[in-house]
Amino acid sequence: MNHNTDYLPAIKLIPLDGESSLKIAGIRTTKTSTPTDIRLVKVQEFLRSNNLAPNSRKLYERELKRFLAWTQLHYHELRPRHLGQYKEYLRDEVQTDAGKPLSKSSINAGIAALKSFFKWMCYTYPELVTSNPTLGIKLEKVPLPPAQSLTIEQMQRVWSALDLLGETKQRDTALVHILSHGLRAGEVVQLNVGSFDGKLLFLPDTKTDEPRLVPLRKESREVVAEYLQWREQQGEVLTSDSPLMISHHASYKGDRLSYHGIYFAVEKIGELADIEDLHPHQFRHTYATELLLLGVDPSHARKLTGHQSEKAFRRYTLRSEQEAAIAAYYRAIGEEVE
Structure with missing residues (x-):
C-alpha cells in the first residue's frame, strides 16, 4: 500500500451555521464566532425575572457586566475572597468619567447588585451555586441621605x-x-x-x-x-x-x-x-x-x-x-x- 501523502484525500471540515471557511496551508478549516458568555445569559434571566424599575434595571445590568468583565471565573468557582478583591478593585482602580474615584454610594451600588444577583442564583440554581459568595461582603458606611421632601x-x-x-x-x-x-x-x-x-x-x-x-x-x-x-x-x-x-x-x-x-x-x-x-x-x-x-x-x-x-x-x-x-x-x- 502506498503511504505517499499525495494519495491522501483532502481534509474537509464542514462549517456550522454562523461560521466562515478559511484555507490554512492548503487545509480547509473554519473560523467560529465568539461564543456566548453563559454567565451573561444568567444575568439577563435575572434582570427579566425581577420587577425592577427601568433605572434600577440599567444600574444592575451595568454593575453585573462590569463584574463579568473583571473575572473569567464561573459562578460556582467564586468565593468570598474573590468578591473582597472585587470590592477593592471598585475602591482603588475604577474611576468616574471625570477621573475621580468611585464614591462610597457607587461602590455600594455595585456590591448591592451582586448581592441581589447571587441571592437569586442560590434560590434559582442551587445545584450551580451552593453558597452565596457575597454574604461576608460588607457595604461601605455612608451617611443616610436626607429626605428630598417638598415644602x-x-x-x-x-x-x-x-x-x-x-x-x-x-x-x-x-x-x-x-x-x-x-x-x-x-x-x-x-x-x-x-x-x-x-x-x-x-x-x-x-x-x-x-x-x-x-x-x-x-x-x-x-x-x-x-x-x-x-x-x-x-x-x-x-x-x-x-x-x-x-x-x-x-x-x-x-x-x-x-x-x-x-x-x-x-x-x-x-x-x-x-x-x-x-x-x-x-x-x-x-x-x-x-x-x-x-x-x-x-x-x-x-x-x-x-x-x-x-x-x-x-x-x-x-x-x-x-x-x-x-x-x-x-x-x-x-x-x-x-
Missing part, C-alpha cells in the same frame, strides 16, 4: 401649576394626587382602573413583591374618579383592565402611561412651578415625612409607603423627631409654635 410652599406651587396645563390637565392632576400618596413611578405604571375601588388603591406588584393597599384622601378620591369619568365622556370604554393612567403622546395616545412618560409629565409641572429638577420620587418623600409629622406610628407609615427596610425609612423619622423636639422646646419656654 408646603412648593406643593402649593405644584397645585397652581396644574391649572396651567392644557390637554393633560385632568390626567396630570390625578397623577400628582396619586404620587402624593407615596407611590413609586413604577407602581403607578402598573395601576389599572380596577386597582381603584373609589377609596383605596390596590397594588399587587410592588418593589418588595408584597401587595399593598393605599388609602386616598377625599379630595384625591374625587379627582381620580373625575378623571375616569372624563375619559368615558371622551368616548373611551373603561374596563377593570384598562390602564389607570394613559398617554397623550401622539404616537402612544390612549396607551398605558410609561415610566418615562410619568417623569416627563412631572418635569413639565416642575418647570411651570419653578421647581428645579422636580421628579416623581420627591412626592413619595413628602408623603412619608408628612405621615410622621402627623403622628402616624412609624410601623403603620412603613406599611402605607411599602418600605421594607427600617434603615431606609429612618431618614423620615429623623425629620419628624427634629420637628417634635423643636415644638417641645417652644412649649417649654412658653412660646407658640409657628
Whole structure:
C-alpha cells in the first residue's frame, strides 16, 4: 500500500451555521464566532425575572457586566475572597468619567447588585451555586441621605401649576394626587382602573413583591374618579383592565402611561412651578415625612409607603423627631409654635 501523502484525500471540515471557511496551508478549516458568555445569559434571566424599575434595571445590568468583565471565573468557582478583591478593585482602580474615584454610594451600588444577583442564583440554581459568595461582603458606611421632601410652599406651587396645563390637565392632576400618596413611578405604571375601588388603591406588584393597599384622601378620591369619568365622556370604554393612567403622546395616545412618560409629565409641572429638577420620587418623600409629622406610628407609615427596610425609612423619622423636639422646646419656654 502506498503511504505517499499525495494519495491522501483532502481534509474537509464542514462549517456550522454562523461560521466562515478559511484555507490554512492548503487545509480547509473554519473560523467560529465568539461564543456566548453563559454567565451573561444568567444575568439577563435575572434582570427579566425581577420587577425592577427601568433605572434600577440599567444600574444592575451595568454593575453585573462590569463584574463579568473583571473575572473569567464561573459562578460556582467564586468565593468570598474573590468578591473582597472585587470590592477593592471598585475602591482603588475604577474611576468616574471625570477621573475621580468611585464614591462610597457607587461602590455600594455595585456590591448591592451582586448581592441581589447571587441571592437569586442560590434560590434559582442551587445545584450551580451552593453558597452565596457575597454574604461576608460588607457595604461601605455612608451617611443616610436626607429626605428630598417638598415644602408646603412648593406643593402649593405644584397645585397652581396644574391649572396651567392644557390637554393633560385632568390626567396630570390625578397623577400628582396619586404620587402624593407615596407611590413609586413604577407602581403607578402598573395601576389599572380596577386597582381603584373609589377609596383605596390596590397594588399587587410592588418593589418588595408584597401587595399593598393605599388609602386616598377625599379630595384625591374625587379627582381620580373625575378623571375616569372624563375619559368615558371622551368616548373611551373603561374596563377593570384598562390602564389607570394613559398617554397623550401622539404616537402612544390612549396607551398605558410609561415610566418615562410619568417623569416627563412631572418635569413639565416642575418647570411651570419653578421647581428645579422636580421628579416623581420627591412626592413619595413628602408623603412619608408628612405621615410622621402627623403622628402616624412609624410601623403603620412603613406599611402605607411599602418600605421594607427600617434603615431606609429612618431618614423620615429623623425629620419628624427634629420637628417634635423643636415644638417641645417652644412649649417649654412658653412660646407658640409657628
